[in-house]
Amino acid sequence: MAAVKITGIEITHHRLNYDPPFHASWDTRPRTLFDATIVRVHTDAGITGVASGDMMVGFAGHEGLFVGQDALAIERHWRLLNNIQFHWGRCWPLDLALWDLAGKIAVQPVWRLLGGLSPRLPAYASSGTLRAPAALADAAEAYLARGFKALKIRFHRGALNREDWRADIRALEAVRARVGDKLQLMVDCNQGWRMSWDAYPSWSLKEAIPVARELERLGVYWMEEPLHRGDREGMRALRGMVDLRIAGGEMTRELYEFRDLIKDGCLDVLQPDAALVGGITGLRRVAAMAQEHNLVFTPHTWTNGMGVVANAHLAAGVGDSPWLEFPYDPPEWGLERRDYMMAKPLDVDAEGCIVLDETPGLGYALDEDRLKRTRTG
Numbered sequence: 001m002a003a004v005k006i007t008g009i010e011i012t013h014h015r016l017n018y019d020p021p022f023h024a025s026w027d028t029r030p031r032t033l034f035d036a037t038i039v040r041v042h043t044d045a046g047i048t049g050v051a052s053g054d055m056m057v058g059f060a061g062h063e064g065l066f067v068g069q070d071a072l073a074i075e076r077h078w079r080l081l082n083n084i085q086f087h088w089g090r091c092w093p094l095d096l097a098l099w100d101l102a103g104k105i106a107v108q109p110v111w112r113l114l115g116g117l118s119p120r121l122p123a124y125a126s127s128g129t130l131r132a133p134a135a136l137a138d139a140a141e142a143y144l145a146r147g148f149k150a151l152k153i154r155f156h157r158g159a160l161n162r163e164d165w166r167a168d169i170r171a172l173e174a175v176r177a178r179v180g181d182k183l184q185l186m187v188d189c190n191q192g193w194r195m196s197w198d199a200y201p202s203w204s205l206k207e208a209i210p211v212a213r214e215l216e217r218l219g220v221y222w223m224e225e226p227l228h229r230g231d232r233e234g235m236r237a238l239r240g241m242v243d244l245r246i247a248g249g250e251m252t253r254e255l256y257e258f259r260d261l262i263k264d265g266c267l268d269v270l271q272p273d274a275a276l277v278g279g280i281t282g283l284r285r286v287a288a289m290a291q292e293h294n295l296v297f298t299p300h301t302w303t304n305g306m307g308v309v310a311n312a313h314l315a316a317g318v319g320d321s322p323w324l325e326f327p328y329d330p331p332e333w334g335l336e337r338r339d340y341m342m343a344k345p346l347d348v349d350a351e352g353c354i355v356l357d358e359t360p361g362l363g364y365a366l367d368e369d370r371l372k373r374t375r376t377g
């Protein structure tokens with residue numbers, strides 16, 4: 001079979017407006033809209049690769065670097081995307097679209113091309129709001145009833161009042177009291193980065209230590225982003241003080257930073273997101289690094305449904321992720337919002353697992369009517 005050549009890259013922008021608003025714990029501004037960018041890579045074989053998950057900031061003017069090239073020259077394309085992200089901004093959905101395309105050319109699902117370890121992934125429900133203790137305990141029961149075996153809760157009540165982490169502990173205690181050990185619990189402190197408009201500081205090591213000790217007491221599986229992403233000494237020190245796993249890396253930009261985070265002994269759990277960092281091509285290297293150092297690799301997936309699917313293929317292909325993030329916190333963050341661009345939302349089965357199938361590529365279908373109605377550019 002002759003090489004399949006790229007003939008064009010089409011990028012469209014979409015916006016979903018919604019009500020009631022979503023008060024994300026890591027954002028001081030309530031959210032009432034959700035933007036998505038869809039990337040389509042067309043070829044001379046009539047096959048199109050599609051992906052989403054980031055805004056493709058920095059791609060303008062670069063299409064010519066890819067048109068006319070062999071669609072399967074993924075390493076070459078990845079090097080150029082790495083250059084583009086350094087100079088102009090992140091464009092990793094293009095790498096995901098190239099993998100969707102590669103799967104369609106090979107008539108194989110991407111998880112199988114990547115290594116095919118298991119198409120079945122235990123998912124953890126990743127909540128996004130800050131509910132009061134009783135409401136959070138109710139939500140935990142609802143997650144359990146839906147099949148989930150793990151839940152990540154948010155610690156951010158202290159964003160503007162630095163003593164309020166004790167209110168977070170009370171919420172966690174309420175969940176433990178209600179569901180016992182039936183749910184594995186993770187906690188995301190969201191101290192690694194801030195939204196553009198938020199100027200309040202990250203925790204210091206001395207602030208994170210008492211929180212970590214409480215989480216350890218309550219049997220939490222991992223503590224996510226307890227410190228600023230650049231506080232490597234703090235992460236290493238905290239990791240040495242508690243048995244609790246320390247997780248991070250969701251917005252780490254460069255793959256070599258993962259090498260250094262590992263070398264410096266900062267993290268137990270590595271959480272890059274293929275839609276935001278390195279694409280599938282780059283993150284399979286991080287997965288290999290994690291395996292070599294006996295660390296947990298489990299992608300962050302908080303973009304949109306197509307981003308979740310791409311990360312699920314990566315995790316399923318290389319295996320060993322004990323849990324994969326499944327952003328879900330109804331009613332504010334339900335599947336109809338998260339996956340509005342997809343013909344069918346990605347859901348978990350009765351056991352709380354994401355199960356990928358044999359559909360070639362990344363396996364999703366787009367809701368073209370909805371994409372037309374929500375198109376902004």
Ligand SMILES: [Mg+2]
Pocket residue numbers: 188190224225250300
């Ligand atoms: Mg996080």
